[in-house]
Amino acid sequence: MKKIISKNEAVELFKNLSDEFAVIKNPEYILPEFELAPLAPKLTSPLANLTAAVMDMDGTTTTTEELCIHSLEYMIRKLSGKMTVESWIGLDHIVDYPNIIGNSTTKHVEYLINKYQYLFIDENIKSSYFYAAIWTILIGNDDKRKEEVTINLTNLNLTEIFRDGFYKRLEIDSVSLVKSEHEISEYFSQRFSDRFPALSRTDLVKIGIDVYYQRYHEILQRIKRGESKNISTELFNDPDKHLIQPMPGILFFICLVKGWLGNEAEVLVERLIEEYRLKSGRNFEQIEIGELRKRIALISKQFKKHPAKIAIVTSSIFYEADIVMSEVFSVLTSQISGLPLSLELKDFIRQKFASYRNVYDAFVTASDSTEMRLKPHRDLYSIALHQLNVPTTDFDNVIGFEDSESGTIAIRAAGIGRCVAVPFAQTKGHNFDAATYICTGGVPEVILSHNIFFKK
Ligand SMILES: [Mg+2]
Known part of the structure; x- marks a missing residue:
């Protein structure tokens, strides 16, 4: 050629x-x-066997969108100084949400900066940026983020802050950094604001990204320390609101396709039906339930002989995905005791779920690629298929799950024709033209109504 x-x-x-x-x-x-991007043809013929399931994290396996949206809104509030709902009502659910979920962080921030830049105040941009940058370098846990922030500081001609006496004291005592956000923002903007070059829109987007990530990572650090309830109260005035939760049917799906449920799978059918009903209102007649139990028993037998591989494919960076999935698996583990399974099987599943690493055959995050090649580009899914060792001749035996427009495009662009959209509250307004199937009932619908695309 x-x-x-x-x-x-x-x-x-x-x-x-x-x-x-x-x-x-x-x-x-x-x-x-x-x-x-050329897209794989949509595939609706029955599945012969399932080699692998590749699944998005946010919105598909779990919900963290509340946190991401909160952090994006917080970024606009910081850059504008409008910290209360009285001074700015906040993001528009209908118009803004489809533009700030499921794509790369750059695209989300770019959209918001273009729309809300008229609210920004120069002084607030600079003071919030100083705090976000210093926090990320001194308190953040993600090395790639620290590197990106350092590059931004260099491009903005601000590396002199590293030689400042106050900065050096913060380096030694970074705990005081958390307490004195106002003091730090004021001090550095008074001393170094005039060093800023004239800010282009690209500079503003980069500043917005740093401010967004600082907030998001600060919350993740607190979740890791077990402060979820306090954060829920602070942010949403509801201590019982789960910031990170598994999506319906995830526990069942993983155990089923891994072949772990053996001849006990059918006893979980009623629970799955209940999850389906809660998600989309779908009810089943008693006679249908009997039929479903038989079908699930057959599928479970097949997966016991030929387990499928599973991958997480997320545009979140590894640092975030690691905390989020650890939290999801701790919630899933707590659900195992209540399952009507034998003690032996529950113990086995509990051991597997002790870490998400025991469960996923590939765990692909934005840290495996670069911000400019995230979904809707195919790269993360191509990396996952490669790590799972699925030959291209077997791509027709793969199912991809996504809850967003850009995710469904990425799946098809990676050569997977069986692309399932599982929209949830925050992404139901997305365009799912790229999806082969749209399952508003989520994973329970895929199992119960579609028989995981096997012949019924
Ligand atoms: Mg998603």
Whole structure:
């Protein structure tokens, strides 16, 4: 194959790749402006066997969207100084949410900066940036973030802060940093604000990203310390609101496709039906339940012989995904005792669920790629398929699960034709044209109504 070809030759080559293409717009700092991604044809024929399930994290396996949305809104509040709902009502659920969920952080922040930049005040931009940058470097736990923040400080001509006496004291006693946000913001903006160059929109987006991540990681650190209830009270005025929760059917799905349930799978059918009913209101007749139990028993037998592999594929960075999935698995583990299974099986599952690493055959995060190649680009899914060792000839035996528009595009762009959208409250307004199936009943619907796409 020639390496450099004419436009007409390119068109000819492209035509052979697919009948359908996704137009993927790049962030503003990238050329070309957009890319065309050939999509795998939608696959609706019955599944012969399931080699692997590749699943998004946020919105599909768990819900952390509340935290992400809170942190994005917080970023706008910091840059504008409008910290109360009286001064700014906050993000618009209908208009804003489809633009700030499921894509890369850069795209989310870019959208919000373009829309709300008119609210920003120069002084607030600078003071909140100083705090976010210093917090990330001195208190943050993610090395890649620290590196990105240092690069931003260098580009903004602000590395002189590292030589400042107050900064050096904070380096030694970083605990006081948490307590004195106001003092730090004031001190550094008074001393170093005039060093800022004129800020371009790209600079503003980078500042917005640093402020967003600082807030999000600060909350994650507290969750890791076991402060979930306090945070729920502070942010949502409800101590029982779970900030991180598994999605319906996840525990059952994992245990089933891994072949762990053996001949006990059918006793969990009623619980799954209940999860399905809660998610989408679907009810089953008694006669159907008998039929479902038989089908699940058969599927479980098949998975016991041929377990499927499972991967998490997320646009979150590893540091976040690790905390989130550890929390999800601690919630899942607490649910195991209440299951109507034999003690022996419960012990076995509990051991497996002691760490998400025992369960997932691949765990692909934004840290395995780069911000500019996250969903809707196919890269994270291609990495997952490679790590799972699935040959391209077997891609038709893979199911991809996503709750967002960009995620469903990424699945099909990675060559997976069986792409299932499992929208939830926050993403139900997304466009799911790329999805082969849209299952508003989530994973329970995939199992109960679609028989995991095996022949019924
Ligand atoms: Mg998602």
